[in-house]
Amino acid sequence: MDLSLWRRLFGGGAAPPPMSGGSGGDSSMLWAAHPSHLSGAPRRIAIFTIGSLARIAVTLLNSSHVHNADTLLHLVTARPPGTPLITVSNHTSTLDDPLMWAFKGFPVTNARLSRWILAAEDICFTNPLFSYFFRVGKCIPIRRGAGIYQPFMDEALDRINEGEWMHTFPEGKVCQEHGPLRRFKWGVGSLVARAAVPPIVLPIGHTGFDQVMPEKYMFGRRPLLPLAGKKITIVVGEPMEFDMASLRDTAMKFSASSPSPFPLSCNAFKMDLAARRPGPQHLVALDDNSLGWLYSHITQQIQAAVEELRWQALGENRQSS
Secondary structure (H helix, E strand, C coil), X not given: CCHXXXXXXXXXXXXXXCCCCCCCCCCCXXXXXXXXXXXXXXXXXXXXXXXXXXXXXXXXXXXXXXXXXXXXXXXXXXXXXXXXXXXXECCCCCCHHHHXXXXXXXXXXXXXXXXXXXXXXXXXXXXHHHHHHHHHCCEEEECCXXXXXXXXXXXXXXHHHCCXXXXXXXXXXXXXXXXXXXXXXXXXXXXXXXXXXXXXEEEEEEECHHHHCCCCCECCEXXXXXXXXXXXXXXXXXXXXXXXXXXXXXXXXXXXXXCCCCCCCCHHHCCCCCCCCCCXXXXXXXXXXXXXXXXXXXXXXXHHHHHHHHHHHHHHHXXXX
């Protein structure tokens, strides 16, 4: 379909050109992600439909138990106005989102309260139809290997600066093994550090979704529909706070004149200095080495919290089996 015709039919204004390379879909589609697009009707329909199906899968077809659900519910529905929320979890299946929000009592069908989420461009945004669907569903494409300063990360930062709720899977891909978590990508740390308003960070660990949607079910493929009769356990942690002033002072010790404590050449820290958007005032004095330490330190703290919660969820699941 001619995307210019699509825009004329469905409104939303012009979108910026997509990033070069990668998938064939117009994954930018900012016009479809705007809340005023068709008065918000596509967003409400998409989130209500997917949320309702997720609720059926989690509460009727499977059993679920959520520890500390009230903390998540309070932060989603009643946190101070303008305060952003970043939830972070392990990633065990392609259906972690939306299933992890579909437990009883959570407003999974409410488009206004629904999360924004970073989603893999090469999976969710491979053609215009998929791009449109995921965009109205409050998904932001992320290009693997394009670094933490890619335009889509700036878009995520804009949503955070507006006080929205953002969810991330920093492992970057599904992992259905019960070993240690994969190293978290530094993008989550950069979002926390670069936010204009300090966000509330809420770690979450879960297990069971790998049984609901296993990667290799029949003939080495995923099942067409979520499986039934499985046990899901979600453990919500406590909000994390980061003292950015103190962390900035520590990060300044890792200047360009100091040996780097991490490999700046790794893909997680590739940057286009010409395109990098200026950060908040507390980051102005930091060079690349200092920023790298800051982003990695925050990310490591979050990963440690998620890892602890995930093992707690695994233990609860085994005990109740």
